[in-house]
Amino acid sequence: GENVEQHPSTLSVQEGDSAVIKCTYSDSASNYFPWYKQELGKRPQLIIDIRSNVGEKKDQRIAVTLNKTAKHFSLHITETQPEDSAVYFCAATSDYKLSFGAGTTVTVRA
Amino acid sequence: GAVVSQHPSWVICKSGTSVKIECRSLDFQATTMFWYRQFPKQSLMLMATSNEGSKATYEQGVEKDKFLINHASLTLSTLTVTSAHPEDSSFYICSAPRAAGGGYTFGSGTRLTVV
Numbered sequence: 027g028e029n030v031e032q033h034p035s036t037l038s039v040q041e042g043d044s045a046v047i048k049c050t051y052s053d054s055a056s057n058y059f060p061w062y063k064q065e066l067g068k069r070p071q072l073i074i075d076i077r078s079n080v081g082e083k084k085d086q087r088i089a090v091t092l093n094k095t096a097k098h099f100s101l102h103i104t105e106t107q108p109e110d111s112a113v114y115f116c117a118a119t120s121d122y123k124l125s126f127g128a129g130t131t132v133t134v135r136a
Numbered sequence: 137g138a139v140v141s142q143h144p145s146w147v148i149c150k151s152g153t154s155v156k157i158e159c160r161s162l163d164f165q166a167t168t169m170f171w172y173r174q175f176p177k178q179s180l181m182l183m184a185t186s187n188e189g190s191k192a193t194y195e196q197g198v199e200k201d202k203f204l205i206n207h208a209s210l211t212l213s214t215l216t217v218t219s220a221h222p223e224d225s226s227f228y229i230c231s232a233p234r235a236a237g238g239g240y241t242f243g244s245g246t247r248l249t250v251v
Contacts, residue, residue, distance in 0.1 A: 027195075058238065069229060069242040070180070077238075115179060122233055124170065124240055126179045 028053040028120035032127025040135050045103040047130045049116035052097065058119040059092060061101045063112045064129075070115060074101070106134045137163050138234045142243025149220055149250055156216045157246045159230035166232040169213035170240075171205065174227040186213045220250040 029052040039045045051059075057078040062070035076083045076090045076099065083090050087106075092099040103110055111134045116127040139162040149155050159169055167188045172180040184200075186192040186207035194200045204216040217224055229245040 060239065067227070067245070067247065069244050072239065075239060122168065123182060123185065124231065125182065128179045 028056055028118050028123065028125040030116060030118050030125050030127040032116050032130060034130060035128060036131045036133070038133045038135060039106050041106060041108060043106055045101075045106050045110070045132055045134075047101045047114055047116065047132075048098060049100070049118075049127050050096075050098040051118040051125075053118070053120040054094075054097065056118040056120045059090070059099050060117050060119075060124075061088075061090060062115045062117065062126075064115060065112055073114075103132075106132075108134050108136055110134050138232075138241045139163055140166070140230060140232055140241050140243045142230055142246060144246055145244060146247040147249070149248070151221055151250055152219055154216055154218045155220055155248060156214055157228055157230075157248075159213050159215075159232075159243045161211045161232055164232075164235070165210035166213065167210060168233055169207060170231045170233075171203075171213075171215050172229045172231065174229065174245075176227075180229065183215075188213075217248065220248070222250045224248065225250045 032049045060075035063073050064070045074088050074090050076092050087104045089102040114130045117124050141160045143158050169186045171183045173183050174180045183198045184192045184194040186205045188207045192205035207213040230243040231240045
C-alpha cells in the first residue's frame with residue numbers, strides 16, 4: 027500500500043513569513059495529492075490539490091509542488107496569518123484509497 | 137454538491153455495547169465509502185473500504201468482526217463498532233470519492249467515547 031511521510035511534525039513561523047511542509051510517497055502509481063487543513067474535532071478541509079500530470083499549482087497564498095521522479099510534494103504558504111494556525115495533512119491516492127501523512131501542526135506567531 | 141452527512145456527531149456508550157455510525161451521501165451516489173479512525177493528535181488511518189452491494193475490505197490489523205460495515209444502498213454506508221471498549225474511543229470519519237472533479241468528500245466525523 028501507499029506510505030506517506032510528512033515533515034516537520036511541528037512548525038512555528040512568524041506572522042508574515044512563509045511555511046513549507048514536505049511529503050514523500052512510496053507508490054509511483056499515485057496520481058492525486060491533496061492537502062488538508064484540520065481543526066480540532068472537525069473534518070479535513072481541502073486547501074489545495076495537485077495531480078500527477080502537473081508540477082506546480084498556486085492558489086493565492088498557497089502553492090503545491092510535485093516532483094514525480096523523486097516522489098515528493100510540498101505545500102508552501104506565504105505571508106502567513108494567525109488564522110493559518112492549524113494541523114495540515116498531506117495525502118496521496120493509490121487505487122482510489124487516500125493515505126495521509128502524519129500531520130504538521132503549524133503555529134503562526136503574531 | 138457532493139455532501140456526505142454523518143451521524144451521530146458524538147456518542148458516549150458503555151463498555152460492551154455496540155454503536156452504529158451512519159454516513160449518507162445527500163446529492164450523489166456513493167458506490168464506495170472509506171472509513172477512517174483518528175486518535176488524538178494523530179493522523180487519519182484508513183480502516184476499511186465499503187462498496188455498495190459487496191463485502192467491505194479491511195486494512196491490515198482491523199478486526200472485521202468488531203467493525204461491521206454495511207453498504208446496502210448507493211446513499212448509505214454504516215459502521216458498527218461492536219462490543220466497544222475504552223480503547224475504541226476515537227474520532228471516526230467517512231469519506232467518499234467524488235466522480236465530478238475528483239477529490240473526496242468527508243463526513244463531519246463522529247466522536248466516540250466508551251466509558
